[in-house]
Amino acid sequence: MIQPGLAPGDIDALIAIVHATGFFRAEEIRIARELMDQHLAQGALGSGYHFERAYDQQGELAGFACHGPIPGTDGSFDLYWIAVHPRAQGLGLGHLLVEAVVAETSRSGGRLLYAETSSQPLYDPTRAFYLRCGFREAARLPDFYRPDDDKIVYVRNLCRGIPPTRVGRER
Ligand SMILES: CC(C)(COP(=O)(O)OP(=O)(O)OC[C@H]1O[C@@H](n2cnc3c(N)ncnc32)[C@H](O)[C@@H]1OP(=O)(O)O)[C@@H](O)C(=O)NCCC(=O)NCCS
Numbered sequence: 244m245i246q247p248g249l250a251p252g253d254i255d256a257l258i259a260i261v262h263a264t265g266f267f268r269a270e271e272i273r274i275a276r277e278l279m280d281q282h283l284a285q286g287a288l289g290s291g292y293h294f295e296r297a298y299d300q301q302g303e304l305a306g307f308a309c310h311g312p313i314p315g316t317d318g319s320f321d322l323y324w325i326a327v328h329p330r331a332q333g334l335g336l337g338h339l340l341v342e343a344v345v346a347e348t349s350r351s352g353g354r355l356l357y358a359e360t361s362s363q364p365l366y367d368p369t370r371a372f373y374l375r376c377g378f379r380e381a382a383r384l385p386d387f388y389r390p391d392d393d394k395i396v397y398v399r400n401l402c403r404g405i406p407p408t409r410v411g412r413e414r
Pocket of ligand 1: 327335
């Protein structure tokens with residue numbers, strides 16, 4: 244269900260998934276494509292962008308995650324992107340993607356995995372998802388994106404042997 248990496252033929256399908264979620268603006272979608280292009284041109288290590296792909300039960304590409312080390316840090320990683328096609332949401336693929344990212348990040352010496360999202364009501368499900376996947380809220384930057392639209396930074400500690408749900412509830 245989950246496969247690491249990215250092939251040139253995946254890009255259109257992955258961009259279509261990003262579009263289909265209805266969560267991302269044109270500028271963000273352009274950045275997603277740039278990350279994919281950089282991965283294909285320079286590889287995961289060269290670009291710093293690692294991809295995991297999720298397939299549904301019919302074998303169709305249904306989601307992806309992109310993560311990488313945060314330059315200048317010792318063991319801090321960013322979950323840059325995660326998206327699952329609406330037809331496949333709620334089936335556990337997002338959780339599997341996070342666990343694949345955590346496994347890969349931990350193998351690379353990761354200590355902390357960060358994710359960020361908006362405080363807007365559209366992102367209520369996204370925030371619930373991060374908490375269910377073992378992240379906790381680490382910081383909130385008021386009006387970061389625009390007035391009344393805060394940036395919320397989530398972190399998952401990869402060093403503790405605590406079940407994800409408990410870490411998610413820790414403050
Ligand atoms: C966020 C997203 C990746 C989750 O993927 P998914 O495959 O639907 O998630 P899963 O089915 O693996 O759910 C994992 C957990 O999160 C919870 N969750 C998922 N969607 C939820 C929702 N809408 N409301 C509340 N909880 C939710 C699930 O209940 C599940 O917890 P459980 O195992 O205790 O039942 C997907 O909904 C998506 O692509 N959303 C739009 C894009 C987005 O917000 N990306 C994040 C970047 S800002």
